[in-house]
Amino acid sequence: MTPDQKALVKTTWSLVVPIADTAATLFYGRLFEIDPSTRPMFKSTDMPEQRKKLMQALATVIAGLDNLAPLIPVLETLGRKHVAYGVLDKHYDSVGTALLWTLEQGLQTAWTPPVQDAWIAAYTAVAGVMRNAAKTVPNAA
């Protein structure tokens, strides 16, 4: 990611923070719609709590964008945990698509092509660390 892209992700994220729970609700709704195979993974999940966890994780990563190194082990552990949740590599594509769609809804006119590119770069980097860690789990798909 370029420094400009990191700045774009940070400023646009600050616009989403005030509507974090609405955004997270939109996100899961969209995810379950575009990829129904993700729905059963959350059948016993406390969704209000999960919405908080997702937004908190994103906030932490975005705050650390300028220096991701200390977050790499955290993301690797999270990626390995996701294997136990039944998450497959392809699900990261669905989550990325649902996330971009959600940001577009939330940001409206602030959702410009450079902002989109910046978020794609950020998500690809973060998900990439989790996906690679997941591959090190025995019997991971």
Ligand code: HEM
């Ligand atoms: C960048 C990508 C992702 C981030 C930042 C993220 C973040 C998180 C966090 C912070 C938790 C809570 C972990 C804990 O309680 O210790 C979690 C749980 C979970 N995530 Fe993700 N996640 C990502 C991708 C995915 C994907 C691709 C899926 C597949 C649909 C997924 C499905 C789940 C499930 C099923 C749980 C467990 C829910 C439960 O506790 O019942 N996540 N995720």
